[in-house]
Amino acid sequence: MNAVDTSRRNLLKGGAAAAIVTLAPGVTLQTVQAAVTGPATNAKRWGMLIDANAPEGVWDLAVDACKAEQGWGKDEKDANPATDPQWIRKVSIKDPKTGAKASLPVMCQHCANPPCVDVCPTGASMKREDGIVLVDKHICIGCRYCMMACPYSCRSFVHEDVHGQRPHMPRGKGTVESCTMCVHRVDKGQKPACVEALNKAGSNAIMFGDLNDPNSEISRAVSKYVTQRIRADLGVEPGVHYRGI
Amino acid sequence: MRSASRILSLTILGFVLIAFGIGSGLMATSAQAGEVPLPKPAKAFKGEQCVEPTDVMRRNHFEFLKHQRDETLREGIRGNKYSLNECIDCHAVTSPDVAGGKVRTLKPFCAECHSYAAVSIDCFQCHSGAAQPGIGSQSALPADHADKALVAALEKHLNTGAKQ
Numbered sequence: 001m002n003a004v005d006t007s008r009r010n011l012l013k014g015g016a017a018a019a020i021v022t023l024a025p026g027v028t029l030q031t032v033q034a035a036v037t038g039p040a041t042n043a044k045r046w047g048m049l050i051d052a053n054a055p056e057g058v059w060d061l062a063v064d065a066c067k068a069e070q071g072w073g074k075d076e077k078d079a080n081p082a083t084d085p086q087w088i089r090k091v092s093i094k095d096p097k098t099g100a101k102a103s104l105p106v107m108c109q110h111c112a113n114p115p116c117v118d119v120c121p122t123g124a125s126m127k128r129e130d131g132i133v134l135v136d137k138h139i140c141i142g143c144r145y146c147m148m149a150c151p152y153s154c155r156s157f158v159h160e161d162v163h164g165q166r167p168h169m170p171r172g173k174g175t176v177e178s179c180t181m182c183v184h185r186v187d188k189g190q191k192p193a194c195v196e197a198l199n200k201a202g203s204n205a206i207m208f209g210d211l212n213d214p215n216s217e218i219s220r221a222v223s224k225y226v227t228q229r230i231r232a233d234l235g236v237e238p239g240v241h242y243r244g245i
Numbered sequence: 246m247r248s249a250s251r252i253l254s255l256t257i258l259g260f261v262l263i264a265f266g267i268g269s270g271l272m273a274t275s276a277q278a279g280e281v282p283l284p285k286p287a288k289a290f291k292g293e294q295c296v297e298p299t300d301v302m303r304r305n306h307f308e309f310l311k312h313q314r315d316e317t318l319r320e321g322i323r324g325n326k327y328s329l330n331e332c333i334d335c336h337a338v339t340s341p342d343v344a345g346g347k348v349r350t351l352k353p354f355c356a357e358c359h360s361y362a363a364v365s366i367d368c369f370q371c372h373s374g375a376a377q378p379g380i381g382s383q384s385a386l387p388a389d390h391a392d393k394a395l396v397a398a399l400e401k402h403l404n405t406g407a408k409q
Contacts, residue, residue: 040321128321136318165373167330172371187323
């Protein structure tokens with residue numbers, strides 16, 4: 001390599017350090033800055049408010065949106081219906097005395113004191129700083145203690161081979177999984193898939209937001225209406241609130 | 246007389262050494278013929294320059310990915326430079342062995358060296374190794390990636406030009 005070539009290369013290398021490279025006079029190449037976001041902090045506490053008085057049909061929308069977003073429920077033809085994964089399910093309830101009926105979606109309640117995290121022998125079951133409870137499937141050994149510990153039966157074990165995983169949601173046989181509150185969307189500033197699907201259908205039956213922010217829509221709703229959390233007596237402090245149950 | 250016998254013995258020694266050399270050479274050739282062929286990972290689908298130089302990536306890609314997976318999953322840090330989805334974005338290629346060449350996957354790239362080196366870990370039992378819509382948008386390439394690719398392409402061009 002002669003001296004002329006070296007200096008030309010150095011010039012080009014030096015130019016590459018800037019975000020804009022001049023290719024020729026008047027012609028520049030501008031690159032998009034990579035946005036690094038996070039880490040998640042406990043300044044936020046993500047939560048949901050579910051209105052059990054909403055028309056029953058909307059919950060099917062939410063379940064279907066979850067399946068499409070996270071890629072579960074596709075391999076049902078191979079699965080035992082008693083053990084197939086369910087990240088979110090529609091539960092029907094009836095008051096035996098009055099006969100009043102309601103249905104509501106139940107998914108991981110993203111507890112502040114999650115029993116699934118307490119019992120996990122490997123540390124795979126974990127809570128993020130912002131209150132989202134997840135399974136680190138890299139170190140999950142599939143022992144299913146968390147499934148027994150969860151008061152809401154919201155965790156599923158993957159018994160069958162999985163195909164066609166979504167790029168953001170790796171899934172595999174032999175690990176436990178549950179609602180992630182669409183953490184990949186939340187980190188990008190979007191709402192969870194179920195919430196967005198209901199909003200598109202004109203329904204606000206599931207509200208999502210930051211419970212720590214007193215001005216957020218969900219905080220104002222929670223302070224205005226009487227809401228319940230399922231089995232609040234257990235003291236696990238779920239992040240999912242319900243109205244009308 | 247003494248010198249003549251000395252020459253003879255040296256000549257014999259020389260023949261023995263030459264014969265040994267040829268014999269060991271033949272043995273080496275036959276050993277090479279029985280070896281597993283060296284891996285030939287597929288060329289990237291796009292881009293000329295990875296996020297680190299090739300030799301660094303070959304040695305350390307698993308460390309990069311492991312560190313970043315913990316940061317992403319446990320701490321919620323996204324958009325860093327070592328992203329498995331970015332691997333797929335650039336390195337997933339079609340191969341007649343996978344789905345009849347209809348989808349771009351990482352198998353022709355990763356599995357080449359992994360099977361040669363008997364690496365048992367397989368990210369793609371759980372992660373989708375197939376290129377899908379939106380896979381590149383999961384995280385961003387480093388800011389200077391396009392520039393690096395341009396410089397690498399120009400360097401290659403200059404080098405080949407200098408050799409001619």
